[in-house]
Amino acid sequence: MATGHTGTLLRERRFAPFFWTQFLGAFNDNLFKNALIILIAFQGARWGADNQDVLINLAAGLFVLPFFLFSPVAGQLADKFEKSRLIRLIKLWEIAIMVLATAGLMLQNLWFLLAVLFLLGAQSSLFGPLKYGILPQHLKDEELVAGNGLIEMGTFLAILLGTILGGILIERADSGPLLVSGTVLLLAGLGYLTARAVPRAAPVAPDLTINWNLFSEISRTLRFTYGNxxxxxxxxxxxxxxxxxxxxxxxxxxxxxxxxxxxxxxxxxxxxxxxxxxxxxxxxxxxxxxxxxxxxxxxxxxxxxxxxxxxxxxxxxxxxxxxxxxxxxxxxxxxxxxxxxxxxxxxxxxxxxxxxxxxxxxxxxSEPSHRSRIIAGNNVLNSLAMVLAAGFAILLLGWAGxxxxxxxxxxxxxxxxxxxxxxxxxxxFLMRFLIWILVNTIYRLRAEGLDHIPEEGPAVLVCNHVSYVDALIVAGSVRRPVRFVMYHRIFNIPVLSFIFRTGKAIPIAPAKEDPEMLERAYERIDEALAEGHLVCLFPEGALTSDGQMGEFRRGVERIVRRRPVPVVPLGLGGLWGSLFSRHGGRAILKLPRRFWSRIRLTAGAPLAPEAASPEALQARVAELRGDNP
Structure with a gap:
């Protein structure tokens, strides 16, 4: 069954309980925060506030400050302990905080409520590293975009709904505090119930010793983020x-x-x-x-x-x-x-x-054993950025006018x-953007069988060569980064050269043109495979001039004899006749005949190194390519 689509994830236990837990938490945070700000702005004088503007800005700062102070410790806890249990404990703390919030509202004590807001920020700062650290443990790599998309959508929807409801409830002068109290307690309780269904996520660094020194841990956490x-x-x-x-x-x-x-x-x-x-x-x-x-x-x-x-x-x-x-x-x-x-x-x-x-x-x-601490470092820098944002706006609106x-x-x-x-x-980033624009504006690509490409470890990919953009189409389809081996004249084509160089492609030349470049290419291929990369070759050695596949050369045999790795055949179809092929004249130097044409990339089952002869690979690639080159 296909996995990873947004609708599918929202029905699955490995994601849905966590989604609703974080949604209810963000909803509750923003409901209470906005209710308190509106209370200060419109009823603050009745509650003993002398300067509402100062208190409003203080409230905003008190909620953000814990993210800077406590995120590093939160990252350590998320790496050391089992995450679903931590989530349940944090949600129990939210219930306790909302009990304090109820007391503050009943007592009509603004300073007490500001202290509660600080505690709520601290509770949210502990949840942050768990929020993004747990997703890679429950989702596959190809599901991370869908999972993060849902989390971001849910967070902003929760912010919107919480902000609106907080304002509506507190504006009821007589019953507002009571309505807010009941709602925040209800939401905290619902959040704990959904947290109970979050699946277990094993600790990634159980032997970690917690450093409780906030400031030294902030420094150490930021150093983790510099590592990659x-x-x-x-x-x-x-x-x-x-x-x-x-x-x-x-x-x-x-x-x-x-x-x-x-x-x-x-x-x-x-x-x-x-x-x-x-x-x-x-x-x-x-x-x-x-x-x-x-x-x-x-x-x-x-x-x-x-x-x-x-x-x-x-x-x-x-x-x-x-x-x-x-x-x-x-x-x-x-x-x-x-x-x-x-x-x-x-x-x-x-x-x-x-x-x-x-x-x-x-x-x-991120390294799995440090992932939550890296995300904690991200939260520290994010909170610092939001504090600087307030100063930036004050500077330009106030001082600069x-x-x-x-x-x-x-x-x-x-x-x-x-x-x-x-x-x-x-x-x-820019390389991927250019590839994405190319693949999604000029072509309609259908990719099949890509699960045959190993998720990790070295492998050689071999593909037929139809056009100047074959490497870009493969790079835009395969989930892992790919090191391409390509004819040096293609490697040096303007604009495309930027993409190839950024992608660390390996230029190669025939022995009769440049034997030294050929030997350097084989050395770099072996180094790339030794480092665990995917390496893609076009064994025909040149673009097809008539749409038919040329004879595969024997370079693949030399590569896998020196470094035995799986060989995955790829077949490209539908590109013959496009602007970047040699159909009807020289590639690129002709008027395009079609846009958004259908093309396909099909991957076959890997061949063992000893079975990867040029003849066997050519037959398999021809089969995968099909009848439409």
């Missing part, structure tokens, strides 16, 4: 997203009132549009990535974020003149409403395209610079 450069830079990318999102979302209330002339319900509408966009983008990630961690979606998401953040500036009306604040119906009747809503929805959607693959990449490429719309413009432009910088440091 790609993972660390992915965490920087995630932290930038939370910086960006914190600045954007914090401006919605004032933006609604001052720039759009809308009331608080219009502000809720904008928040709902953003949350809908995040959910939509997060869910579409699974479909658009072909159930794999598709790094090409990260630049795609970054581009969209910049476009729609910048367009928010241009879509904002110059001035709004009315006697009273508009409600949602009056707002939607204005000329600028739909453009603004579409911008915000698409801003959220592209945010989903950006963030979900990054989370999945961190989970997939920018309007909120101008702040959106600056954010969009800075996002361009940050994205370029990250993609320069990790060119794999």
């Amino acid at each position: 450069r790609t993972v660390f830079l992915s965490i920087i990318g995630i932290s930038w997203f939370w910086f960006f999102g914190a600045v954007m979302l914090a401006q919605f209330p004032a933006f609604t009132r001052n720039a759009l002339g809308g009331n608080e319900y219009v502000g809720t509408l904008l928040l709902a549009a953003f949350s809908l966009g995040i959910g939509l983008g997060s869910i579409l990630c699974d479909r658009m990535s072909g159930r794999r961690v598709e790094l090409g979606l990260v630049p795609f998401g970054a581009i969209g974020i910049s476009i729609f953040a910048i367009d928010l500036f241009f879509a904002t009306p110059g001035s709004v003149e009315q006697d009273a604040l508009m409600g949602p119906v009056a707002f939607m009747a204005t000329d600028h409403a739909w453009r603004l809503i579409i911008d915000i929805v698409l801003l959220g959607a592209f945010g989903g395209f950006y963030i979900v693959p990054l989370y999945a990449l961190v989970q997939q490429r 920018l309007s909120i719309a101008e702040l959106f413009l600056v954010l969009g432009l800075i996002n361009v610079a940050v994205a370029v910088y990250i993609f320069t440091l990790v060119p794999e």
Whole structure:
């Protein structure tokens, strides 16, 4: 049975109880937090608050601060102990905190409630490393994108619903505190019940000695994140997203009132549009990535974020003149409403395209024994980014005197610079983006039998050679990174050369052209296999000139004789006649005859090294390719 689709995961015990546990937790956090903020803003004077603005900002800081302080210890606990038991204990703590919250509401003591909010932040900070550390233990690699997409969708939906319900309940002046108390206790209890159904997740570092020194552990946790450069830079990318999102979302209330002339319900509408966009983008990630961690979606998401953040500036009306604040119906009747809503929805959607693959990449490429601590390091940097976001907004809005719309413009432009910088440091993101664009705009690809390719360990892939983009299609289909061996003249084609070099392709030349390059290529192939990589060859040695397969050369025999590894045959079909093939003239230097044509890639069962003769491989690849080259 197929696994990994979002609807399927929500019906399975290995994912569904955890999803609802984290959903109810995020819902409860935001319900209580927003109810407290609204209580301070509108009823604070009656409850003894002298300066509501200070208390509101203090409340926001007190909730975020524990993520910085306690995430490193939380990461250690998540690595050392069995995760489902920890989740149940944390949910019991949530019940206890909500009992304290009820007491604070009944006593009408704001300072006590602020202390409760700090405890709630501490409880959530302990859940964070478990939240992303447990997914790789319960899900397959090809399910990580779907799982992370659902978690992100659920989190933002919970934030939206909690924020709305918290405001509705507390605004009832007489019964509000009682309604909030009953609701948070109910949600905490439901969260504990769903947590009881979360399957066991074995400890990954049971011998770990817990370091309770918060500050030395913060330093050590951050060092863990530095250990893998790609993972660390992915965490920087995630932290930038939370910086960006914190600045954007914090401006919605004032933006609604001052720039759009809308009331608080219009502000809720904008928040709902953003949350809908995040959910939509997060869910579409699974479909658009072909159930794999598709790094090409990260630049795609970054581009969209910049476009729609910048367009928010241009879509904002110059001035709004009315006697009273508009409600949602009056707002939607204005000329600028739909453009603004579409911008915000698409801003959220592209945010989903950006963030979900990054989370999945961190989970997939982190050392399992340190995964929760690396995620804890991610939480530390994320919380630091959100604190800096508040200072950044204050600086530009207060000191520099920018309007909120101008702040959106600056954010969009800075996002361009940050994205370029990250993609320069990790060119794999841009390489995957170019491959993803190519495969999904020019062709409609059907891939079959890819489960024959080993999930780990070395193997040689052999494939027929129809076009200049064969390597890109294979690279865009196989879940693992692939090292390609290719004719040096193809390797040096402009633009494509960037992709090949970034993917660490191995250029090769025939002995009559460059015997030294040939020998270097064989050495590099053996090194790649020794390191456990997949290596792909095109044994024909040249593109087909008539659509028929050429004779396979004997290089594969030499490779597997020196390093005995499985050999997986691949068959490409449907590419003959495309722009990048030699059908009808030289490849590329001709007018394209078709776009979005159907192509296929089929993998066969691996051959043992001793059975991988050129003749046997050619016959098997021809069979997999089929009658349509």
